[in-house]
Amino acid sequence: MMRAPDFRYYAARSVRDAAAALEDGGNAAMLLAGGTDLVPNMKRRTQTPALVIGLRGIGELRGVRAGGGGGGGGGGRRAGGLTLGACTTLAEVAAAPAVGRRYRALALAAGQVATPQLRNMGTLGGNLCLDTRCTYYDQSEEWRRAINWCMKAPGSNGGHACGTPDGASLCWVATSSPRCWAVSSTDTAPALIALGATVTLARVAGRRRxxxxxxxxxxxxxxxxxxxxxxxxxxxxxxxxxWRSTYWKLRRRGSFDFPVLGVAAAVRFATGGAVADARVVLGAVASRPLVVPEAATLAGSRLTDEAIEPVAEAAAALATPLDNTDFALAWRKKMVRHYVAGALRELRDTPS
Ligand SMILES: Cc1cc2nc3c(=O)[nH]c(=O)nc-3n(C[C@H](O)[C@H](O)[C@H](O)COP(=O)(O)OP(=O)(O)OC[C@H]3O[C@@H](n4cnc5c(N)ncnc54)[C@H](O)[C@@H]3O)c2cc1C
Known part of the structure; x- marks a missing residue:
């Protein structure tokens, strides 16, 4: 059994309190919401904060409320939309009637994260800030020492375990690459981006959106x-x-698994049935969620198979799955086209 290293725990009582503790803690501090990502990472020694600041006791970070959906400065019910606290659990998000009725892509994405137990603990904010994943990173300390570490987790001595000083600067996925290719694996981010979400970030000095x-x-x-x-x-x-929206997730086991591909699609239809606006966002095929710009070209056309095909092809061309997660990467790239086309056809064929 893997055990977490020693750390100090501070149960924050308010956002201001948590922000002050985070600022005081500097690089040694990390936030903990549900802990379903951070705690396994601590056990694997890929993330080893000396100070863990718990957010679960902060009431204002939980819940789903009407309003606040307008841009920039605003709020209140007049702006329409919905505001979800960062510590709302994924189970609560998936079950919220206001989410299911109007933001189906989010309900589908949140409802397919991991397992029921993990969705009861895991939060929306934790899912959006989820660490990127990689076959060469999500391993025990012993496993990573045996391959002489990698640039994302260079080991406590800087990555010289096998006497090769290069261990700490190497990406095992693309060994000549100067950058790390770990994959963004959050299910809710593509869905929320397709739905036009904004987020609030708070610090001691103030808030920004x-x-x-x-x-x-x-x-x-x-x-x-x-x-x-x-x-x-x-x-x-x-x-x-x-708007109509959906989320398609590709993974090995339907019961629980991280996505190897996530496709979020949202379409607004004009009165005559043509597309007024469309967005497609890909997850798990790059280090961040990828917006497919070609989806916007659907505006003004009917959502026919002929109109969908070039968007699906452009999405597949944009995706850069690498050999650092489940399944063969060529097959994953091919599946992008099928999933994007399928998601858009579903929105066309499903009455609102
Ligand atoms: C077996 C297993 C399967 C999983 N499958 C999936 C899956 O299919 N899809 C998926 O998306 N995820 C999956 N996960 C990952 C994880 O369970 C979820 O992403 C979950 O939503 C993380 O939320 P959390 O509250 O537990 O995050 P935590 O572990 O508490 O935090 C995660 C990260 O976010 C930071 N953080 C947390 N809250 C905030 C905040 N409010 N502001 C700033 N930073 C913050 C933390 O410091 C940490 O770096 C899986 C995990 C496991 C163990």
Whole structure:
């Protein structure tokens, strides 16, 4: 059995309290929500914070409320939409009637994360900040020492276990690459981006709001643009009138598994039946969720098979699955086209 290393635990009582503790703790501190990602990582010694700041006791971080979905500064019921606290569990998100009715892609994505037990513990904020994953990283300390570490987890002595000083600067997935290719594996991020979500980040000095898409960076190590002292406090969804959305997940076991491909699609239809607006976002095929720009070209056309095909092809061309997760990468790339086409056809054929 793997045990977590020693650490100090601080149960924060408010966002301000947590932000102050995070700022004081500096690089040694990490936030813990449900702990379903951080605790296994601590046991594997891939993340070893000396100070863990618990968010679970902060009431204002939980729950689903109407309103707050407008951009930038705003709020209240007048802005329409929905606000979800970052510590709302995935089970609560999946079961919330307001989510299921109007933001189906999110309900489907949250409801397919891991297992019922993990969804009862795991939170929306933790899912959005989930560490990137890789075959060469999500392993025990002994396993990683045996391959002389990698650049994402260079080992406590800087990665010189086998006497080769290069261990700490190497990406085993692409050995000549200067960057890390670990994969973004969050199910809810593609769905929320397709739905036009924004997020609030809070720190001691204040709060800021940004489109969720901008929270991510195409880098397996520095995969979030979140500043070190920031806490993700809430997710805001705009009003969903006229939109239909879905989420298709490819994984080995239907009962529970991380995605090897996630496809979120959202389409708004005009009165005559043509597409007014469309978004497609891919998960698990890069170090961040990928927006497929070609989806926007559907606007003005009917969602025929002929109109869907070029978007599905463009999505497959954009995806860069690598050999660092389950299944053969060529097959995963091929599946992007089928999943994107299938998701868009579902939105066309399913009455609202
Ligand atoms: C067997 C297994 C299967 C899984 N399958 C899936 C899957 O299919 N799909 C999937 O998406 N995930 C999966 N997961 C990962 C995980 O369970 C979920 O992503 C979960 O939502 C993480 O949420 P959490 O609250 O437990 O995060 P935590 O473990 O508490 O935190 C995760 C990360 O986010 C940071 N963090 C947490 N909350 C905040 C916040 N409010 N602000 C800023 N940073 C924060 C933490 O510091 C940490 O780095 C799986 C995990 C396991 C163990």
């Amino acid at each position: 940004l489109p969720l898409e901008k929270l991510y960076r195409d880098d397996g190590m520095a995969y979030l643009t979140r500043e070190p002292g920031e806490i993700l406090t809430a997710v805001h969804l705009p009003a969903a009138a006229g």
